[in-house]
Amino acid sequence: MIQMPVQNKNNLEHILAEYGRERDNLIPLLQEVQEHLQYLSPEAIRLVADHLDLSENDVYGVATFYTQFRFIPPGLHHVRVCQGTACHVRGSDMILDAISRTTGIEPGETSEDGKFSLERVACFGSCALAPVVVLDDKVYGRMTAAKTKKIIEDKK
Amino acid sequence: MGSISLTIDGRTVEVEEGKTVLQAAREAGITIPTICDHKDLNPYGSCRMCVVEIDGVRGYPTSCTTPAVQGMQVTTTSERLTTLRNRTLELMFSGHPNSCLVCPHREACEKYRPKATKAARSTRCGFCANREECDLRTMALKGGSRDLYLPTLYASYNLERDDPFMDRDYNLCVLCGRCSRICEKIHGKPAISIINRGKWARIGTAFHKSHVHSGCTFCGACIDICPTGTLTDRFARWQGKPEAEVPSTCIICSEGCSVIAQSKGGQSMANIMTGFNPEASLCALGRFGYAQIVNSSQRLLHPLVREGEDHIPSDWEGAIQAAIEGLQVCVGATALVISATTTREDRFLYTQLAEHLQATLLILPAEAANDDPQIREMVGAVQQGKIRGLLTNGDFLSADLLRAANFSLVIDCLPSTTTSLASIVLPAAVLSETGGTFRTAVGTVKQMAASSRAPGDARPEWQILCDLGQALGSAAFDFSRIEAVTPLVSDDPAPAAIDGDPRQNVRELIPRFRGHLLADIVPALAAFGLPATEVAAVEAVTGAGFAILEKREIVPNMHFFKIRAPQVAKFAQPGQFVILMARETSERSPFTLVDWNGPEGWITVVIEEVGRSSRELASLKAGERIAHVSGPLGLPFPIEKKGTVLLGGGCYGIGAIFPLARALRQAGNRVICTIEASSAYLLFFEEEFRAVSDQLILATKDGSRGVWGGVQEVLAQVAQEETLDQFIAIGCTFMMRMVCEASRPLGIPTFVALNPIMVDGTGMCGACRVSVGDQTRFACIDGPIFDGHSVDWDELALRRSAYAREEVQALSQTVDLSALIYKPESDSCGCGRK
Numbered sequence: 001m002i003q004m005p006v007q008n009k010n011n012l013e014h015i016l017a018e019y020g021r022e023r024d025n026l027i028p029l030l031q032e033v034q035e036h037l038q039y040l041s042p043e044a045i046r047l048v049a050d051h052l053d054l055s056e057n058d059v060y061g062v063a064t065f066y067t068q069f070r071f072i073p074p075g076l077h078h079v080r081v082c083q084g085t086a087c088h089v090r091g092s093d094m095i096l097d098a099i100s101r102t103t104g105i106e107p108g109e110t111s112e113d114g115k116f117s118l119e120r121v122a123c124f125g126s127c128a129l130a131p132v133v134v135l136d137d138k139v140y141g142r143m144t145a146a147k148t149k150k151i152i153e154d155k156k
Numbered sequence: 157m158g159s160i161s162l163t164i165d166g167r168t169v170e171v172e173e174g175k176t177v178l179q180a181a182r183e184a185g186i187t188i189p190t191i192c193d194h195k196d197l198n199p200y201g202s203c204r205m206c207v208v209e210i211d212g213v214r215g216y217p218t219s220c221t222t223p224a225v226q227g228m229q230v231t232t233t234s235e236r237l238t239t240l241r242n243r244t245l246e247l248m249f250s251g252h253p254n255s256c257l258v259c260p261h262r263e264a265c266e267k268y269r270p271k272a273t274k275a276a277r278s279t280r281c282g283f284c285a286n287r288e289e290c291d292l293r294t295m296a297l298k299g300g301s302r303d304l305y306l307p308t309l310y311a312s313y314n315l316e317r318d319d320p321f322m323d324r325d326y327n328l329c330v331l332c333g334r335c336s337r338i339c340e341k342i343h344g345k346p347a348i349s350i351i352n353r354g355k356w357a358r359i360g361t362a363f364h365k366s367h368v369h370s371g372c373t374f375c376g377a378c379i380d381i382c383p384t385g386t387l388t389d390r391f392a393r394w395q396g397k398p399e400a401e402v403p404s405t406c407i408i409c410s411e412g413c414s415v416i417a418q419s420k421g422g423q424s425m426a427n428i429m430t431g432f433n434p435e436a437s438l439c440a441l442g443r444f445g446y447a448q449i450v451n452s453s454q455r456l457l458h459p460l461v462r463e464g465e466d467h468i469p470s471d472w473e474g475a476i477q478a479a480i481e482g483l484q485v486c487v488g489a490t491a492l493v494i495s496a497t498t499t500r501e502d503r504f505l506y507t508q509l510a511e512h513l514q515a516t517l518l519i520l521p522a523e524a525a526n527d528d529p530q531i532r533e534m535v536g537a538v539q540q541g542k543i544r545g546l547l548t549n550g551d552f553l554s555a556d557l558l559r560a561a562n563f564s565l566v567i568d569c570l571p572s573t574t575t576s577l578a579s580i581v582l583p584a585a586v587l588s589e590t591g592g593t594f595r596t597a598v599g600t601v602k603q604m605a606a607s608s609r610a611p612g613d614a615r616p617e618w619q620i621l622c623d624l625g626q627a628l629g630s631a632a633f634d635f636s637r638i639e640a641v642t643p644l645v646s647d648d649p650a651p652a653a654i655d656g657d658p659r660q661n662v663r664e665l666i667p668r669f670r671g672h673l674l675a676d677i678v679p680a681l682a683a684f685g686l687p688a689t690e691v692a693a694v695e696a697v698t699g700a701g702f703a704i705l706e707k708r709e710i711v712p713n714m715h716f717f718k719i720r721a722p723q724v725a726k727f728a729q730p731g732q733f734v735i736l737m738a739r740e741t742s743e744r745s746p747f748t749l750v751d752w753n754g755p756e757g758w759i760t761v762v763i764e765e766v767g768r769s770s771r772e773l774a775s776l777k778a779g780e781r782i783a784h785v786s787g788p789l790g791l792p793f794p795i796e797k798k799g800t801v802l803l804g805g806g807c808y809g810i811g812a813i814f815p816l817a818r819a820l821r822q823a824g825n826r827v828i829c830t831i832e833a834s835s836a837y838l839l840f841f842e843e844e845f846r847a848v849s850d851q852l853i854l855a856t857k858d859g860s861r862g863v864w865g866g867v868q869e870v871l872a873q874v875a876q877e878e879t880l881d882q883f884i885a886i887g888c889t890f891m892m893r894m895v896c897e898a899s900r901p902l903g904i905p906t907f908v909a910l911n912p913i914m915v916d917g918t919g920m921c922g923a924c925r926v927s928v929g930d931q932t933r934f935a936c937i938d939g940p941i942f943d944g945h946s947v948d949w950d951e952l953a954l955r956r957s958a959y960a961r962e963e964v965q966a967l968s969q970t971v972d973l974s975a976l977i978y979k980p981e982s983d984s985c986g987c988g989r990k
Contacts, residue, residue, distance in 0.1 A: 042363050055345035057370055060362035065353045071363070 012036070012044060016051045023052055030063055039070045075110045075117035077155045079103075079135050084123035086130040091144075095131055096120065098145035102152045115156065162228035177219035177230055178206055188232050189241060189295055191248070191383055192332035193220045196432035197341065203332055204244045205295075208232050216240060245296060248330045250306040252384065255834035255858035256281035257296050258304055260865050261894065268890045268953070271960065274394045274967060276765040276774070277315045277712045278325050278385055280834045280857075285323075286385030288397040292330065307860060310837045312712060313358070319367040320680030321374055321444040323393055326358050327712075328386040335359060335378035335387060342434050343660075347372035359386075368683050373662050374440035380428050391448055392418075392425040394964045403430065405594050405602040406442040407497055407587065408449075409522045409658075409666050410651035412596030413442050417588050422609035424450045424588045439658035440684070441665055441674065446587060448678045449669060450608060451965070454570055456583035457612025467581065472613065472623070479580045480627045482563035483513060486545025490515035491534055493548040495670045496651050497522045498617060499592030499604060501641040503648065505621035505633065509547075512630045516543070521652055523666040526552045526574075548574060549584065549617065550670030567620055570672050584617050585610030586670075592618065592638050593645070597653040701781035705758055710840045711833075713765045714808065715774045721785045722757030724749075730815040731793030731909070731941050734761065735917045737784040738772035745769040746914045748812035748886070748940070749788060759785075762811030762840075768966040789917045790940050793907070795819045799881035800826040802874055802904075803849075804867030804895060806887030807833065810841055812909060813886050818848040825882075826850050830870040832887070836861035866891060868898035880904045885944065889953055896944035906944035910935045912955055927951050 015032050019025040026048070033044050040063055049056040063069040081087075081096045096118075100106055103116040110117040126132050129141025133148055140151060161170045162180060169184040176199060181188050191203035201221040208219045211229035216237065219230070231237070249257075256262055265282060275283035281293055316324040331350065336359060339346035347370045351360040361370035379387045392398075398418035406413045406427060415427035415438065424447045429436040459475030460467040470478070483490065492510045494503065496519055503519065510517035516537075518530045531552060537543045544562040546553060551572035558564050558577040566578040569586045589610040594602050610616070618638050625633025635641050656664030667674060667686050675681040675688035682688050706718035724734055733748045752759040765774040776782065793816055801820050805813035810831045821827040829849040833839045834857040845852045853870050854862025863869050867885055874880065884907045885895045892908040899906040912935050914924040919937035926935050927948035933939060 045362055053345075055340075055347070055349065055371060056362040057346055057349040057351075057360075058340075061349035061351045061360075064351045 012047050016047065019051070021052055023054065026052060026054070026059065026062060027066075030059075030069060034069060037073075039073045041071075041073075070119075072108075072110055072117075073114075076115050077136055078117050078119065079133065079152070080119045080121045080124075081107075082122075082124050082126075082130070082132040082134075083120045084127065084130075086127035087123075087132055090130045092131040094145045095133060095143055095148050098149050099133075099152060102149050116152070160224060160226040162224050162226065162230060164230040165232055171224055173224075175224050177208060177210070177217075177222045177224050177228070180224040181208075181219065181230070181232055186232055188219055190220065191291055191295070191330065192334060194334055194338075194381060194432075196381075197334060197337050200333060200337065203248070203330070205241055207237060207240055207244075209234060209237060245292075246304050246306050248292065249296070249304055250309055251311065252292060252308075252328055252330055253278060253280050253284075253310065253835070254296070254304060254308060255279075255856070255860075257293065258859065259834065259857035260869070261857070264894065265890055268893070271396065271957075272394070274767050274964065275713050276771065277313075278328055279310070279712050279838060282834075283713075284328065284385040285388050285393040286328075286382075290385060291383035304858070308835055308837065308858070309355075310712065310835070311358075317390065319372070319374075320678075320683045321376075321390055321440065322367070322379065323388045323390045325386055325388075328384045329359060330384060331357060331359070332383060333359075334381045334383065338377045338381045338432055341432070342375060342377055342437055343371075343373060345371060348378065368662075373437070373659060374444060375429065375437050375659065376426070376443040377429060377432060377437075381432065389426050389444060390967075391444065391451075394967060395420055395423075395425055398425050400607060401428075402605045402607045403603075404588065404605040404607060406438070406446060407499070407522075407594045407604065408441050408446065408669060409654045410496065410597040411439075411654065411659075412594045412600070412602050413438055413659075414602060415442060415446075417605065417607040419588070419608045424608035427588075437659045439665060440662050440681075441658065445674065445678045445681065449674075450587050450589065452570060452677050453965070454677070455611045455614070456569055456571060456575065456581060457614065458583060459613065460575075460578075460581040462579045467576075472615070475580060475582060476620075476623050476627050479565050479582070479624060482565060482579055483545055483547070483624070483628065486513070486563055488514040489541075489543055490545035490547065491537075491543045492517045493520065493531060493534075493546065493550075493552045494518065495520050495522065495524065495550040495552070497586075497670050498549065499590065499638070500595055500601070500645045500648050501592045501638050502617040502621065504641060504645045505618055505625070506549075508630070508632050509621055509625055509628075512625065512628060512632070513545075515545070515547070520550075520552060520671075521654075523654060523668050524552065524671065525668055526554050526671060528552070531557075550574070550672065552671045553577075567617055568670060569614065570670075570677065572672055574671070582620050583610075583612060583614035584620065585614045586617075589614070590616040590618070590638070592616075593642055595648055595650050597651055599650040701783045702785045704776055704778050704780055704782060707776065707778045709774075710762070711838045714838075714840060715763045715765060716760065716811075717763060717773070717782075718758055718760045719782060719785060720757055721759050721787075722754075724785060724787045725752040725757050725759050726754045728752040728754075728759065728788040729792035730795060730819040732788035732790045733917075733940060734759065734785055734787030735789060735914070736761070736763075736773060736782055736786075738769065738776060738782060740783050742772050742783065743769045744784075744786075744915060744917070745773075746789070746911075746917060746936075746940075748808075748909060750811040750814050752815075759787075760811075762808050764808040767963055771967075786917060790936060791938065793819075793884075793941050795823050797824045800828065800878055801882040801884070802828045802830065802871060802880050804830045804832065804870065804883070804885040804887070806831070806867060806885075806891045809886035809888075809891070809909070810839075813884060814841065814844060814848065816884055817845065820882075821848055821850070828853065828874060830855055830863075830867055830874075832856065832866040832870075832891070834858060866894070868895045871895060871898050871902075871904075875902050875904065883907070884941075889949070889956060892944065893947075893949045896947070896949075900945050907941050908944040908947065909940045910942055910947065910952065911940070912952060913958065925955070 019029050049059045105111045107118050107120045133140045133143045171180040189205045192200045199220040201218040206219045207216040209231040272287045273283050278284040281287050311327050313326040336346050336348045399420045402417045404417040406415050414430045418425040426447050458469040461470045461478045490513045494506050538560045546561045546564040549567045551574045553574045564578045565580045566575050567582045567584050569584050575581045588608045591606045592604050622633040658665040662684050675686040703720040708716045710716045733746050735744045735746050747761040750760045803813040803817050827849045828851045829845045830853040832855040883904045886909045912924040915921040917936045919934050924935040928942045929946040
């Protein structure tokens with residue numbers, strides 16, 4: 001019988017092993033850990049800190065400086081709403097509001113059932129398509145509150 | 157390294173190569189303002205106060221991070237630099253409460269209120285524990301501009317008290333980073349760091365853990381290096397600036413760390429590190445616990461002599477006489493059980509006494525308990541009657557041992573089982589109350605300094621031993637000063653080192669002091685897992701008390717309560733007050749009724765968090781119960797049709813004038829209300845007042861909204877426009893006094909609600925006695941509202957501050973241990989919600 005390897009999500013040994021113990025490795029290491037876990041858990045921060053012989057508090061301080069790092073697990077469907085200038089003038093506020101009302105979560109949160117998470121983004125670089133919503137890496141352009149509600153409802 | 161020369165403000169300055177421009181300027185005696193810079197920290201360049209102009213260098217470099225270079229031409233003072241620095245200071249002040257700096261009444265207020273108010277969160281200098289030592293304030297008052305054009309963006313962070321020793325108010329933080337930088341310097345891996353970014357940036361820990369779990373060792377360096385009032389030692393927070401700082405030695409354990417003992421008015425405040433470097437690090441006990449041991453309210457104050465079942469307080473002469481009578485009977489059959497937490501001189505004298513009494517001498521290590529092997533070995537001898545007399549200086553002797561002995565003498569500082577059963581108890585001055593020398597575990601002899609006064613009749617042990625020795629007729633105890641004993645002590649062995657390193661790990665603190673459990677003396681130590689004697693919990697009476705229907709912190713420190721109290725609501729009238737007790741054990745404190753509804757059976761009050769009792773109330777939540785609500789108390793204010801009435805409310809007084817305004821308007825008066833606060837974000841009840849007044853005028857001490865100033869400025873304005881027939885002002889004593897002075901020359905009948913210390917509220921105790929005109933009145937039954945022009949304000953202020961010291965001491969004892977329980981993130985689903 002073939003034994004399937006047990007995938008322990010929290011086992012970061014293989015990632016840590018790729019990096020030396022120099023402080024310079026902090027951000028690439030955090031990025032790779034996040035890619036693996038989808039977020040940075042307290043345990044992951046602790047392991048990274050131990051690996052680089054830093055204080056957890058410092059690692060957390062660096063990680064919270066960058067908006068790319070998240071500290072709560074994302075939902076099954078990750079919704080990103082552009083709040084850049086072009087999207088803003090074309091009503092992205094109302095889109096964000098519509099998503100909040102449909103999912104019951106504010107930007108930065110994950111819904112209690114774990115289905116959705118919401119994030120506000122400064123710009124996707126697709127200003128011609130403003131306002132833009134990105135759902136699970138798929139770009140939806142020229143959105144309205146109603147259209148956004150529909151794509152969310154479809155994923156429910 | 158060679159030296160270089162540069163020109164600063166036209167002066168040629170010679171400095172060692174490698175110095176910064178700032179250091180070069182300082183060496184030349186030129187002052188450049190700084191905030192984030194500290195002599196014991198590396199240059200950081202974050203505050204931008206130390207900007208200078210350098211010929212050939214573009215812009216305005218920070219002198220703290222710019223290396224001095226041969227031939228550099230530096231200008232430290234120019235109009236442009238002053239403007240830049242003032243703008244920088246202003247930016248810092250936009251995130252740091254500052255209304256007191258621009259308040260038109262600042263000088264009078266500081267004269268009248270020399271001590272800052274013990275608020276929970278600081279919302280201005282007058283509410284800040286660090287007022288006397290704030291670098292920011294000093295800088296603003298010294299040369300800087302006091303014209304602040306930027307609005308104050310109050311962060312509204314909660315006061316953080318989730319660790320045993322610190323109060324952390326990040327509303328005052330200017331992010332200079334001194335705290336996290338010194339933490340890193342001393343401990344390598346800092347327990348705090350700057351987290352988040354932009355306007356959410358703040359000092360914090362990973363995932364907002366309590367400091368108890370963030371790796372903090374509680375050395376207190378961050379508190380001592382903080383330029384603002386953000387970080388404070390909870391025990392010393394409201395005691396003000398230390399008056400004396402004396403080098404001494406902590407002798408709680410055999411490490412014998414060098415300390416700087418801070419004291420004020422003969423009272424120990426704290427021990428701080430001798431320098432900001434890793435070698436000078438202190439443990440939580442040495443830094444914070446020490447002052448709490450010395451200042452413990454349980455301290456033994458008088459000699460006690462047993463008569464039958466009772467301990468009778470005695471004078472020293474009588475107690476020493478009784479002691480030697482007891483000891484003389486046991487010569488040759490006595491044991492001395494002595495804690496090593498004593499000076500070398502004390503131990504020398506104990507040895508002499510043991511020799512004189514032909515007694516056995518046991519020296520116990522600092523952390524010893526009553527089951528120490530040395531004591532266990534002695535039990536047999538006591539039971540067999542070979543040892544009949546016992547002398548100890550701590551809680552080391554079990555009840556059985558004491559009962560088996562004929563005579564027992566305890567020389568100690570705190571009560572215990574041992575003292576309760578002893579024949580004689582002599583109160584000892586300890587730690588910072590005594591001089592002498594101490595030999596540390598590594599053998600170094602260190603000097604101690606007596607930096608605080610012993611409580612009651614307590615005396616240093618060496619003095620007690622000399623008195624005993626002399627009374628026993630020995631010539632070997634003829635010393636009048638401890639320094640005379642020191643040269644005689646030689647060859648004393650170094651004590652054993654303690655297990656663990658409490659300076660690196662707070663969970664390795666020793667659990668005992670002279671046999672007493674430290675967590676019994678300093679309850680907050682239980683947070684580190686130190687054992688404490690179990691106290692039977694007082695059973696809460698469920699269902700009793702008065703339900704809190706609604707509770708909100710409407711503005712920082714100001715709590716709105718809606719309480720179910722049908723009997724009070726049924727009979728309440730404007731101007732009356734209630735006395736509240738948060739718990740059965742709380743103090744009674746009076747609060748003016750803001751609103752009530754007889755048929756629905758509720759009352760409302762506004763409580764300002766400025767001391768222990770109000771903090772106990774403020775910690776209650778909707779759904780919980782207040783133990784007692786007594787009222788309505790006091791005389792209702794006579795509501796009559798006078799014509800035009802002006803009502804002024806400040807701070808909690810904003811709530812208090814509300815029912816008066818409503819009733820006066822219903823009685824047909826033209827009602828003008830004015831509410832004052834130090835800044836716009838502290839104003840409340842605007843909507844409520846618009847509904848009950850003909851005109852509402854806002855006033856702020858920093859001019860951020862409405863009239864710049866307070867009720868007195870509004871009064872002056874209104875009085876010019878129309879005739880006022882009545883004026884009522886409610887607020888702090890200072891405010892009421894000031895407005896009365898303003899209304900007196902205008903001849904307007906003025907009423908104020910006095911706020912003296914009150915106990916029962918029914919005219920029995922007399923604590924609330926006030927002088928109004930030539931009469932002595934009780935604020936509780938003759939007031940609280942009196943003619944403001946007849947009040948003896950000086951007497952009122954004096955009586956109100958009668959218990960200032962006790963009020964401060966009462967504060968530090970309240971520690972909510974349940975808030976210290978660490979809830980790991982994994983307990984939640986991770987979605988960021990509760």
